[in-house]
Amino acid sequence: MASQDAVPSPGDRQDHPDRQDRQDRQDHPDLQADCAACFGLCCMALPFARSADFAVSKPAGQPCSNLRTDFRCGIHERLRDRGYAGCTVFDCFGAGQKVSQVTFAGTDWRAAPETARAMTEVFPVVRQLHELLRYITEALGLALARPVHQELRRARDRIDGLTRGSAASIVELDVNALRGEVNVLLLRAGELARAHVPGPRKNHRGADLVGAKLSGAGLRGASLRGALLVAADLSGADLRDADLIGADLRDADLSGADLTGALFLTQAQLNAARGDAATVLPPVLSRPAHW
Template sequence: MTVPEPTATALTGDCANCFGLCCVALPFTASADFAITKDAGKPCRNLDTEFRCGIHTRLRQQGFGGCTVYDCFGAGQQVSQVTYGGTSWRQAPQTAREMFEVFPVVRQLHELLRYLGEALRLAPTADLRALLAETEALAAGTPAELLALDVAAHRGRVNTLLLETSERVRAAVPGKKRDRRGADLIGARLAGSSLRGADLRGAYLIAADLSRADLRSADLIGADLRDAKLHGADLTDAFFLTQPQLNAAKGDAATKLPTGLTRPPHW
């Protein structure tokens, strides 16, 4: 049986069909990213009665930059409209705690679906397709099933196949490829560097200068790009790169992006 890949729409946050779950379920601490401290399960002071953010268009100016680099990968609407059938935690307060615990689980599964879908486009295999179908089935589970799931173990299985995909794709890139997996490159001066086909999985690139760098066909899964300078960089065909990573970085009109990702407004 052929299993269709998840659509981009299904794996993109749809706030209009969510009960403000990221604004309630998740905790944050007063810092450069958040103007206040909020406990898990407590609604953010900016969340209105219609589950909308009252300062959505002014988040960065109001000190909530951390919100602008977050993406639930569609878990919000999945939990709100499917798992709980459109009944909000305000309508049924007895479900609130459970709903807030289910949301992060589904968010992780949807993130894995996003990576698996990309891997299938890059180098399709039967194993990838089977694991995608399994992950979709898990994400559609009941609250009890989701809370009983060993997400870390499932993520490990997915990561094995994603790593195999990365190695297969990068092997086809001509020339010597750099292995900087998990490297500490905080503040590194890499302007104009040739990083084509590089393994940058989990690399710490915080505030690194990657201006005009060649990042084509580089594996960027889990790379920390907070405040990284991507001005004029070429990210064409860079893979396992997500919108939140781009939102956390700095770039300009000359930055070349992979298909499916958008230029952040603050660039």
């Protein structure tokens, strides 16, 4: 049964403590994919296996057969129809253009084949670093998380500096250790940002909720960090201010759900889920075309 506050009033949406900060956090083009400035690295460097997400298998370092000579995808508008749904839920968070234009100074792997192996190794690392930068940037846009802003800024500056190092220095990074350090700060930021939510807040951190029946559930301010929500029924659920960092939303039903103020929600997560015109999204995210 839905909680009494499952449908927010117009006042709730207008007076959210972090509303303006969250709207401002989208002005970071360096953390958004710019395919025109990238050498098609996601289509070359990353491997994928034949599955429901990919029509064929491809090893790391081998260009996808759909990659054109201009580094654009030849079936971009038909990816789902052609069996490449996995491509539609991937986001490099701007790592593609960073590696292409900064690490390798605009020299592409086709013009200089000897760089292909290094790009294949560097791109996945920078992609993880940019994902951390994306979360840190969001946390810095949360007014209620101000007590950890100074530490977050230091982490941001450090990681940004690492992304600008040499190819050799990047592949030697211990990304898992960095993730562990940053996660402590993001966890605290999430807790501070959710502290204003009235009443008890549910904790489903890391929970196995695959296929769970959560239609109309009152999950406002809940922690769903890293939760497995594959094919879960979240239709009509109240997910306002819920912490969704790392939550697996593949094929989850978000029809009519309210995601106002959801924390650390990415476009890739939405693209992997199902929703409809009644799904309420944060203003910085877009309604997927396939909904």
